[in-house]
Amino acid sequence: MFKSNERKPFIDDKDLVQVTNHGALRYPHRLNFYDRPPLYDVTLEEFETCALDRLRILAEIESSAARNRSWEELKTVTNAQCLKYLPLHATSAKTVDRDAERRKDHLGHFVLRLAFCRSEDLRRRFVKAETTLFKIRYDGDDHVEREMFLSSRDFDWIPVDTAEKAEHRKELLASYQGSKIETVREQTFEAEKYYKVKWTRVPDLVEKRKVFLKRGWAYVPGKEQSSIVFAEFEANLTKALEATARALPRLDEDTRIVPILDNLSQGFLAGVPSEWIGSAEHATGDEIKAEMVDELAKKHFPLCMWTLHNSLRRDHHLKHFGRLNYGLFLKVLGLSIDEAIAFWRKSFDRMTDDKFNKEHKYNIRHSFGLEGKRANYAAKSCMQLLTSGPSEAGCPYRHYSPENLQTALLSAYSSRGLTSADLPEIMATVKAAHYHVACTRVFEMTHSTFGLKKGEGVGGGESVTHPNQYAAKSMEFYKAQQDNAEAMVVE
Template sequence: MFKSTDRKVFHDDKELAQVTKHSPVKYPYRLNFYDRPPLYDVTVEEFETCALDRLRILAEIESSAARNRSWEELKTVTNKQCTNHLPLQTTGTQELLESQRRKDHLGHFVLRLAFCRSEDLRRRFIKAESTLFRIRYDGDNTEERQLFLNSRDFNWIPVDAAEKSKYRRELLASYSGSKNESVREQAFDTERYYKVKWTRVPDLVEKRKVFLKAGWAYVPGKEQSSIVFQEFEVHLAKALELTARSLPRLDEDSRLVPILDNLSQGFLAGVPSEWSGSGEAINGDEIKAEMVDDLAKRHFPLCMRSMHDNLRRDHHLKHFGRLNYGLFLKVLGLSIEEAVVFWRKSFDRITDDKFNKEYKYNIRHSYGLEGKRANYAAKSCQQLLTSGPSDHGCPYRHFSLENLQTALLSTYSSRGLTSADLPEIVATVKAGHYHVACTRVFEMTHSSFGVKKGEGTGGGESITHPNQYAAKSMELYKVQQDSAEKMLVE
């Protein structure tokens, strides 16, 4: 399915396969039902990048649902994510608009491949994609939105004036609007109606917003979007089932399967960027080995704090615990020289000779100074969630609920977390939204810094990386300290 140049061509059916694969794809509208797959060549890198950027948005949408955000809050957070990762402008050069819509188109189809594998993944993907479509629909230019609707056959039947007059009393009874009767009737008189089978608008039937007659639902124009949203969901559900049946053909491609496996984990803990922040950049001073104890108490997420406490208790960590915690400290700003000092003092029950022979090489290796000299990144929440036992994974997933609550109180009670906060965290963990639980803990333990519920690390963004948690905590602390020093000077 890939050519020797590592380019991929998607073919759906025989008719589409006849389209010249190098011909440009036109996207006249921001809104898209994704009827046709991309028929052009893409590199493996573009294949993955487009999907990841889209997945960041969908993962944040699911996190928002788990956090019970209001519709307006959800739109704000999602629009911010779209601006950062998947902008779809309404104005600009034709080349810019085509490029943005091409990326949107490609990312959607790649994620179809990743999320068509099980009923649960398909359900979550449909819900997130439908929410994204609805947000775009609500924010779209009125004229362009109407052009998009006119370009598709939604199989609705316009209700003429005679039929509207015939059922005026019934239609008016279900018409929502102003409490002022004369104002409501005036708005009703100018409203257009459409007939569809009642099964296509179950949400409107449930809320009694439509008049039902002989199996038909009379939908007012202002509720027309309900038909569009339902059509989008039904269309996507059928497409995912079709994709699932075709997916086994990809098993032979060793380059695609690992990418799709990784993408399918995206709802588990969001999609982090490769974290590049450092403690030095935040604090202005290099992090020293003797500072780690204090930093752990003030700023570390539960996963890294647990590793640190285990290290202090046992004077040792198992291999993967050392690897994960060491990379975390490296990205936090601990230099290789200070890292060697930190680990040597931590392993104070072994001889220098044993430390140098069995541990020092691995420390230098993680900093890219030995072996293949790679610059290893710190593990993200997603990687910790999918890793093994609790001594180096995510406590929210691997700890029992009883142990988790005990760990939270013993770790964060001095930061304002109380037993009254635990039921909300436990409920989120039971629902499988582990990174959302971690985000709530961050908000609760940083309320004294002005962090409010729903804000996350800023702008509503959830925690998706341990270093993101620590860096934001250190940043807030520095701002507070600078403010206090400024007040003393004044």
């Protein structure tokens, strides 16, 4: 992908599709089986950005499955994510660059293939998420454009002619699932088209007894045609990932790409690479005073930061990575440099002023970009905490034993409504390695009094991806409730 200096089109000129009033498209369909890899040059920035935006969507799909969202809820959340990160407008759209959108979709898919082909588990999870995304797009595609896409591919199905349909009418009608009203069901059956495929290609329909079987053939009604398409998409992608895995060692020497792929492959672990980068724009907007931190920790902190705060108050000390992670978290939360120095000085009240100034004050100023290379350091995201070791103040949901985790959860959140009856659900997601889902579910449970329901995450269906996101959203709920209460008093 990076070796050629010649810009090659993904589709040959003879494959260009002329769309009435809209010009020629190199990507004629919104739906894509990703049969052909991208053969054009891309920058490393585009390489990574396209993959990250697609990963946000796939990670949310997996998160939705772990949170038992219904199909309609999953479609709503996924479509919202797609509109934000990876829009794909219909071919009939006039005011957007459809080829640019589809190029990004195409490139992002193949970059993630490289990242997720490395193990059987990653391949399985990637195929499941990608197939779900394809199903959602298929369901939402324009009917005419979807038929054009189906016509453009050879799905190796055999249309059942009128005579054969009449020959097996009794059996086909018996397996036809339509209206419970017999006359209506027969009417829709008469208008239905049928296709023959090997029964092994539609095991889901066989299991649900939605097809008539004869001599190894499954007679699939037109309304179930999508099952054939979905099964072929999944089978093709599975084979392609295995082939990619065999070819991947050739990339080992490319120091530009491998670190990016390593980072992307962690995407399902933390849900999604976070947009919360620790800059001032993500702060709560109000300056936090040192004396306010104790109360904020009780009401708004995620378990990782609550644990650090609790250890600091208990031991009057934190190890290096604990101080670093917690200090950056408080900085983004809204603690100014002066308030941060005051907070840490009070926390380390068992040491002398001279020792504090020599060993800690410089590091605090350094984290604010006032010393050393004067960089504005970002607070650690969930992904960074999940992939760090327990000795580095990592994620409790991943690094704690089940017994210690349950004890910590009740200690941190019992005052916010969490009970022992809630623990089995949380621990089940932890056992399945959906750590960010567990944290998100805790947020939902502890903010139910604000009207937050299961599946809504931190609002709008969004999962927890950053400790500061968790705290900021919690503070927003609390502030909105306070504002409403004050407005009612005034009235």
